[in-house]
Amino acid sequence: xxxxxxxxxxxxxxxxxxxxxxxxxxxxxxxxxxxxxxxxxxxxxxxxxxxxxxxxxxxxxxxxxxxxxxxxxxxxxxxxxxxxxxxxxxxxxxxxxxxxxxxxxxxxxxxxxxxxxxxxxxxxxxxxxxxxxxxxxxxxxxxxxxxxxxxxxxxxxxxxxxxxxxxxxxxxxxxxxxxxxxxxxxxxxxxxxxxxxxxxxxxxxxxxxxxxxxxxxxxxxxxxxxxxxxxxxxxxxxxxxxxxxxxxxxxxxxxxxxxxxxxxxxxxxxxxxxxxxxx
Numbered sequence: 001x002x003x004x005x006x007x008x009x010x011x012x013x014x015x016x017x018x019x020x021x022x023x024x025x026x027x028x029x030x031x032x033x034x035x036x037x038x039x040x041x042x043x044x045x046x047x048x049x050x051x052x053x054x055x056x057x058x059x060x061x062x063x064x065x066x067x068x069x070x071x072x073x074x075x076x077x078x079x080x081x082x083x084x085x086x087x088x089x090x091x092x093x094x095x096x097x098x099x100x101x102x103x104x105x106x107x108x109x110x111x112x113x114x115x116x117x118x119x120x121x122x123x124x125x126x127x128x129x130x131x132x133x134x135x136x137x138x139x140x141x142x143x144x145x146x147x148x149x150x151x152x153x154x155x156x157x158x159x160x161x162x163x164x165x166x167x168x169x170x171x172x173x174x175x176x177x178x179x180x181x182x183x184x185x186x187x188x189x190x191x192x193x194x195x196x197x198x199x200x201x202x203x204x205x206x207x208x209x210x211x212x213x214x215x216x217x218x219x220x221x222x223x224x225x226x227x228x229x230x231x232x233x234x235x236x237x238x239x240x241x242x243x244x245x246x247x248x249x250x251x252x253x254x255x256x257x258x259x260x261x262x263x264x265x266x267x268x269x270x271x272x273x274x275x276x277x278x279x
Contacts, residue, residue, distance in 0.1 A: 001081035005058060010140040014064050014108055015074055016050070022057030024087050030095070030115040031210070031242055034059065034087030038073040042083065045069045046215040048112040048241070049088060059085075062111030062140070090241050093208075095119055098182045100126040102174060103149075104167050104196055106188025107133060110141050112210055113187040114148075121148035128179065129153070130170045132192075136161035168195045175203050183208060186245060190257065194250035207245035211236045211253065228252050 006018035024034065033048045051060035063070050076082065093116050101120055105113030110131050120127050129145045132155035139154070139161055146152050153170045154162025163170065171184070186196040187210040200207040215225045215237050225236040228249040234240065 001083065002085040003081045004076055004078050007076075007078050010062065011138050013066075014062060014111075014138075014140055016060060016062045016111075017073075018058045018060045019082065019085055020057060021059045021085050024085065025052045025054050025057050025059050028052040028054075028059060028088045029092035030119040031093030031112075032088035032090045033241065034061065034085060034089065035215070036061065036073065036082050036086075037084035038069065038076060038082050040083050042072050043069040044084075044215075045073065046089075046212070046237070048210070048212070049115065050111045051115055051118075059087075062108065064108040090237060091239070093119070093185070093242060095123060095125075098123075098125050100128075100179070100181055102128045102130060102171060102179070102181045102184045104171055104184060104186040104188070104192075105129070105131045105145075106167055106186075106192040107138065108140070109188030109192075109210070110145070112212075113185070114141050114144055116185055116187070117145060118148045126150050128174060128181075130155065130167045130174070132156065132167035132170075132188075133161075134158065166195075167192065168199050171196060172199050172203075175199070175205065181205055184245075185242075186210075190250055190254050193245065193248075194254075197245040197248070197250075201246060208242050209245040209248060210241050211243060211248065212241060214257070 003020040004017055005020050009015050028049050033046050035044045035046050037044050047061045047063055049059055050062040065071055065074050103113050103117045117127050117129050127149045128151040129149040130153045133139050134157045155165055155167050155170055156162055184200050184205050184207045186193045193209045197207050211227055227234050227236055229243050230247040
């Protein structure tokens with residue numbers, strides 16, 4: 001069992017948990033993920049490692065309440081324990097040698113982008129972060145990004161905070177201003193990453209994207225997280241989660257992701273009914 005040492009709500013649908021997991025904290029690197037099972041009867045939930053502290057022996061996760069599993073996870077409080085907490089899984093971000101990088105995060109994907117920006121900052125790279133949300137109420141991790149970014153651009157779709165518009169607009173402006181990035185790292189909704197790549201392709205800027213398809217076992221055995229990368233089939237859990245954005249078939253990934261929506265809604269509705277009965 002893995003104890004929850006800290007829990008806080010970042011916005012109405014996103015929470016952050018710090019979990020006591022010393023062996024994972026000792027080996028974790030940016031870009032990797034864990035699989036958590038909140039309770040014995042729960043589904044497995046893959047979540048990217050949002051932060052880690054080897055000295056304290058803790059791993060931080062950030063999750064959005066979108067289905068039955070995350071609803072069960074969010075029902076736990078500080079002092080409670082999760083049933084299973086497995087990792088680190090996946091390949092870590094390849095950051096060596098990068099001198100100037102644009103890190104682009106969208107929505108809850110910013111939880112994945114932050115540890116990458118933090119590591120780059122610690123390595124001495126110049127970091128420009130572009131983070132976007134639908135509205136001011138959904139903004140997370142602004143302070144954290146500010147501490148590790150040489151330049152931070154906040155965007156909201158409705159203009160209620162920061163600049164109005166999409167992250168792609170801000171990124172293209174930065175590139176056209178003459179910023180020569182060794183790499184753009186984009187993490188967020190599939191449609192956002194697709195359009196980030198459409199911008200960077202025009203300017204021939206290497207782009208890495210973090211893919212988060214539905215996973216079951218996290219070891220490449222189930223095949224649920226398969227993606228088409230160039231002319232090859234890859235598995236996000238063992239070959240990724242980061243891939244060359246120019247090679248990702250985003251349209252296929254979005255079609256596969258849509259196949260699970262009705263099932264996830266059904267599980268969430270059942271979980272809500274269960275919790276309401278318990279109350």
